[in-house]
Amino acid sequence: MGDSMTTHTRMTRTRPWTQPSSHWLALRTLSIATFAAIVAAFSLVFFYAPLDADQGFIQKIFYLHVPLGIVALVGFIVAGIHAVRHLRSGDPVHDARSYVSIHISVIFGVAVLVTGSIWARASWGKWWVWDEPTLVSFLIVFLLYATYYPLRYAIEDRDRQARYASVFAIMAGAFVPLNFIAVRLAETLLHPRVFATAEGGMPGSMWLTFLVSLFGIALLWVTLVGFELAAKDASAQLARLRRALQPRPAAGSGRRSSAPATVSAMRKSNARLAGKSRGPRGPE
Amino acid sequence: MTTSTKRDPGVAEARATQAERPPAIRLAGLWREYGERVALEDVSLELAWGESLVVIGPNGSGKTTLLRVLATLLRPSGGEVGVLGARLPREAWRVRGRIGYVGHEPLLYRDLTVAENLRFHARLHGLEAPDARIAELLERVGMARRRGEVVGNLSAGMAQRVAVCRAVLHEPELMLLDEPLAHLDPEASALVDPVIGRAAGRTRVTVTHDFRAGLTEGGHALALGHGGTVAYAGPASGLSLDDAEAIYRGAPG
Amino acid sequence: MRAFTAILAKDLRVELRTLQSVPAMVLFAVSAFVLFRFGLDRTSLDGSLAAGVLLATVLFAAILAVNRVFVAERDQGGFDAIRLAPVDATALFAAKAAALVVYLVVLEAVTVPVFAIFFLDDWAALLPLALVLLLADLGLAATGALISSLATGSRARDLIVPLVLLPLLVPLMIAAAGAAEPLLAAGGPSYDRVATWLGVLGLYDVIFLLIGYGVFDFVLED
Numbered sequence: 001m002g003d004s005m006t007t008h009t010r011m012t013r014t015r016p017w018t019q020p021s022s023h024w025l026a027l028r029t030l031s032i033a034t035f036a037a038i039v040a041a042f043s044l045v046f047f048y049a050p051l052d053a054d055q056g057f058i059q060k061i062f063y064l065h066v067p068l069g070i071v072a073l074v075g076f077i078v079a080g081i082h083a084v085r086h087l088r089s090g091d092p093v094h095d096a097r098s099y100v101s102i103h104i105s106v107i108f109g110v111a112v113l114v115t116g117s118i119w120a121r122a123s124w125g126k127w128w129v130w131d132e133p134t135l136v137s138f139l140i141v142f143l144l145y146a147t148y149y150p151l152r153y154a155i156e157d158r159d160r161q162a163r164y165a166s167v168f169a170i171m172a173g174a175f176v177p178l179n180f181i182a183v184r185l186a187e188t189l190l191h192p193r194v195f196a197t198a199e200g201g202m203p204g205s206m207w208l209t210f211l212v213s214l215f216g217i218a219l220l221w222v223t224l225v226g227f228e229l230a231a232k233d234a235s236a237q238l239a240r241l242r243r244a245l246q247p248r249p250a251a252g253s254g255r256r257s258s259a260p261a262t263v264s265a266m267r268k269s270n271a272r273l274a275g276k277s278r279g280p281r282g283p284e
Numbered sequence: 285m286t287t288s289t290k291r292d293p294g295v296a297e298a299r300a301t302q303a304e305r306p307p308a309i310r311l312a313g314l315w316r317e318y319g320e321r322v323a324l325e326d327v328s329l330e331l332a333w334g335e336s337l338v339v340i341g342p343n344g345s346g347k348t349t350l351l352r353v354l355a356t357l358l359r360p361s362g363g364e365v366g367v368l369g370a371r372l373p374r375e376a377w378r379v380r381g382r383i384g385y386v387g388h389e390p391l392l393y394r395d396l397t398v399a400e401n402l403r404f405h406a407r408l409h410g411l412e413a414p415d416a417r418i419a420e421l422l423e424r425v426g427m428a429r430r431r432g433e434v435v436g437n438l439s440a441g442m443a444q445r446v447a448v449c450r451a452v453l454h455e456p457e458l459m460l461l462d463e464p465l466a467h468l469d470p471e472a473s474a475l476v477d478p479v480i481g482r483a484a485g486r487t488r489v490t491v492t493h494d495f496r497a498g499l500t501e502g503g504h505a506l507a508l509g510h511g512g513t514v515a516y517a518g519p520a521s522g523l524s525l526d527d528a529e530a531i532y533r534g535a536p537g
Numbered sequence: 538m539r540a541f542t543a544i545l546a547k548d549l550r551v552e553l554r555t556l557q558s559v560p561a562m563v564l565f566a567v568s569a570f571v572l573f574r575f576g577l578d579r580t581s582l583d584g585s586l587a588a589g590v591l592l593a594t595v596l597f598a599a600i601l602a603v604n605r606v607f608v609a610e611r612d613q614g615g616f617d618a619i620r621l622a623p624v625d626a627t628a629l630f631a632a633k634a635a636a637l638v639v640y641l642v643v644l645e646a647v648t649v650p651v652f653a654i655f656f657l658d659d660w661a662a663l664l665p666l667a668l669v670l671l672l673a674d675l676g677l678a679a680t681g682a683l684i685s686s687l688a689t690g691s692r693a694r695d696l697i698v699p700l701v702l703l704p705l706l707v708p709l710m711i712a713a714a715g716a717a718e719p720l721l722a723a724g725g726p727s728y729d730r731v732a733t734w735l736g737v738l739g740l741y742d743v744i745f746l747l748i749g750y751g752v753f754d755f756v757l758e759d
Contacts, residue, residue: 087755144704151701154691158319159359160759164687167752168701171683174744175705182708182737186715189730243320357617358759373758381623389614391621395551407543408622450618 027226034223037216041209049209058122063209065115067217068108069138073176075105075221076145080173083166095162098169100228102148104221109142137183144172306369308333308458308487309354313363316349316512323349324512326363329504333457336488336503338520340495342532346512347491348388348462354489355385355460368458381409384456386464386480390447394436398427398446401435402453409454421449426475440467448476452484459488495528507531540624544632549639551609558605559640562598566648569594570655582656588717591652592710595645595670596677596703602640603681604698606633607689620757630682630753634746637678645670662726666717669731672738673713679745680705686756712737 045063079101086094116135117127130136151168155161309331316324324346331337339347352358354367356376365371370378385391392401399418406414422428425445435443444467451459459480465473478484482501492498499505499520507516507523508531515531516523552558573590574580582590610616619629649670653660680702688697716734719727 087752140704140707144701147697147701147704150693151687151691151697154688154693154697156319156692157690160690163755163758164690167683167687167756170752171680171705171745171748174748175708178741178744179708182711182741185733185737186711189715189733355621357620377623380621383621385617385621387614387617389617391614391618393547393551393609393613393615395555395609396547400547400550404543404547405618405622408540408619408624410539410623 023226023230027223027230030219030223030226034216034219037212037219041213041216044209044212048205050203050205056122058118061115061119061122063213064217065112065119066210067214068115069112069134070214071217071221072105072108072112073138073141074218075101075108075225076141076176077173079105079169083169083173086166087163087170092162095166096229096232097225098166099152100225100232102145102169103228104224106142106145106148108217108221109138109145112138113142131187133184133187134180136187137180140179140183141172141176144175148172305333306366307331308335308368309337309489310366311363314350314353314360314365315363316346316353316358316361322511324353324508325514327506327508327512327514327517328363329506329517331487331489331504333487334485336482336490336501337506338495338498338501338503339489339491339506339508340493340498340528340531341508341515342510345508345510347508349512350506350508351385351387351460351462351489351491354458355383356380357385381454382457384451384454384459384480384486386444386447386451386459386461388462388466390435390443391450392435392443392446395434397432397434398422398438399431401446402449405450405453411454414453417453418449421453421479422446424475424479425449426472441469441472444468445472445476448480452479457487459484459486459490461488461490463491463493465492465494495532496525499523499525499528538628540619540622540628541632541635544619544629545635548609548632548636552636552640558602559643562601562640562644563647565601566594566598566644567651569597570648570652574655580656581658583658583721583723585714585718587656587721588714590656591649592673592713592717594648594652595641595673596706596710598644598648599637599641599677599681600699600702602637603677603685603702604695606637606682606685611689616757626754626757627750629757630686630749633685634675634678634682634749637681638674641674641677642671645674657721659725662720665726665728665731666720669713669716669720669735669738672735672742673709675742676709676738676745677706679742679749680709683745683749683752683756686753709738709741712741 041063045060049060049063051057051059079098082094082098082101086092086098113135116132116138120129120132120135121127148165148168152161152165155164307330309329311330312328314324314327315322327350329337339350341347349358353360353365353372356367356372356379359373365373368379368382370376372379392398393404396404399422402418402422403414406418411417419428419431422431425448427442427445427449430438430442435446438446444464448464451461461480464476464480468476480486480488490498501520503520505516505518505520505523506514507528509515516527570590573594577586577590579586610619620626645667649663649666653663681698684698684702684705688694688701691697712734716731716738719729719731
């Protein structure tokens with residue numbers, strides 16, 4: 001029987017969870033662009049967009065609420081696409097992207113629900129309304145994605161955890177449009193009422209403000225995802241370095257070694273095997 | 285002697301064509317990790333058809349992991365794995381149904397009878413009219429009278445014997461045995477051995493704690509140390525019992 | 538196909554012998570009806586209340602079966618046995634989903650008459666209601682089998698299933714209730730918009746059956 005003693009070390013074998021982040025420059029540019037877009041959006045909201053006759057100033061929260069919702073939902077679907085790529089390629093990079101996409105979208109989701117509640121209070125006097133189908137369907141989506149974390153952390157094996165998380169992200173991604181259809185249909189069929197929602201009949205100035213706001217929030221999402229991915233990559237590299245520097249435990253200590261094989265240990269093993277093929281020797 | 289429902293390549297035939305065939309098992313640099321723990325590190329070996337390999341090592345040295353990788357139940361984290369001419373994990377589908385696996389669990393449903401379990405496995409493997417073969421196998425391991433008993437009522441040794449039947453039911457080309465004689469008293473072991481042991485003539489890999497018996501059987505030996513490192517790989521005759529004991533005591537690789 | 542029938546037959550045989558899931562589901566449903574009677578302080582239900590009580594009860598009872606659908610595979614090494622055989626992972630998914638449908642149909646065959654006896658004044662709509670329930674069962678089975686398979690690999694198995702499954706089932710509930718409500722209306726069954734909701738139900742079923750078909754290979758591998 002042949003045996004091949006290779007000398008590659010643990011560090012080259014371990015797959016990185018994210019891509020090496022040589023993208024610090026890109027992140028910095030992105031942050032500046034985001035900051036600029038958000039400042040522009042805020043200026044437009046406060047100084048340019050028309051004041052709503054009925055709801056007053058608080059109506060302007062719409063420019064925050066709706067873009068946050070749209071970006072979060074798109075983020076969930078993007079996470080599903082990353083999950084598909086992860087399953088097909090097995091590359092943990094896609095799993096990281098899927099995980100972070102969901103993470104940021106869930107945080108945006110909390111903001112959507114809070115701003116939605118504030119808007120409901122301002123428009124209809126109640127802290128929650130069931131006849132705003134977009135808000136309701138968002139609540140359901142949020143409840144679903146909130147279960148992503150307990151599901152992930154209940155699975156110990158990391159490979160399986162990533163795979164099952166991807167399966168979940170695909171199911172949930174398909175769920176988002178289906179859920180929206182069902183909730184919307186329920187509203188229009190069961191409670192036919194015409195809403196003067198902001199989507200219909202918006203004047204040009206509102207459209208412009210809305211679009212700039214949407215652009216800024218979308219950039220914010222991308223930037224936050226980029227930062228979190230870079231942070232995860234950095235801590236993964238740190239963990240790898242720590243493991244590489246850990247010395248192997250002493251002989252006969254009985255402890256299961258999780259440290260990578262050092263080259264010197266491999267040389268010793270090489271020598272023993274070479275000795276073995278020449279005939280049995282006494283125990284080392 | 286045996287009633288076959290599929291063609292069974294005899295040992296002589298296997299040896300005759302050995303020169304042209306790729307090895308039954310070929311590992312090159314196989315490694316497997318669980319998160320940060322390394323279960324197998326850089327395992328390389330070749331096993332020709334009809335030969336047997338015994339795998340020894342202390343607890344936690346990755347013996348079961350190795351067997352499960354060969355059985356296509358685990359994906360290798362890296363390295364090359366070739367089983368019965370198929371590259372794993374990509375071509376695992378070509379290998380399923382040609383392997384017989386006896387693991388730590390008997391892989392039997394506790395609420396079904398012995399016969400129902402075996403018939404279920406026969407159907408999974410696409411065997412037609414398996415009843416005769418099932419009856420014959422049960423007879424050989426001494427479990428024929430208990431064919432109508434629910435597996436949950438069997439002792440561990442009896443379940444193990446039924447598990448052996450399950451493993452050879454579809455006449456596999458390669459046997460992967462993880463401590464197959466565990467739970468078996470000497471009488472039961474004697475019944476089981478002709479079915480899966482040396483006399484059966486199949487290519488096989490056996491994991492055993494009884495390294496004395498394993499090494500004296502002949503064939504090849506693979507000794508794994510802590511962390512799944514290879515402490516010895518070669519003919520069983522080349523590993524002395526003293527060295528094998530040292531490996532068990534945890535001398536570092 | 539042969540693996541599908543083998544696994545389905547095995548599951549049904551085990552269930553018949555051990556009676557683990559179905560009796561518990563039935564008892565749970567009937568107790569739930571009693572709870573609802575007192576919780577809502579109603580002795581007769583119609584329209585949206587009837588649809589809601591019936592469907593919510595079926596959904597929660599289904600979770601009992603979904604929790605257990607892979608337990609034999611996980612605890613008794615069944616996953617290994619099936620993976621060692623030359624069978625497709627999707628056969629396992631289809632068989633488990635089919636088993637769930639069978640359990641749910643049996644559940645409904647017993648509890649819908651009980652529900653009618655307890656709460657309904659007019660039984661005319663029971664047959665079309667059965668169709669609604671059957672379509673809902675398909676969706677329940679597909680998502681239930683998928684989520685249960687994800688949960689079997691985890692530590693908090695029994696908690697994960699209800700936690701993840703309930704939000705996932707909301708569109709199914711909306712559609713099923715939307716179809717059942719006019720059928721159970723106070724003045725007699727109406728078929729207003731029932732077809733639309735049945736369409737949404739069918740869409741839900743198709744989507745999740747397809748997803749299960751596509752991803753189950755990845756659930757089984759290790």
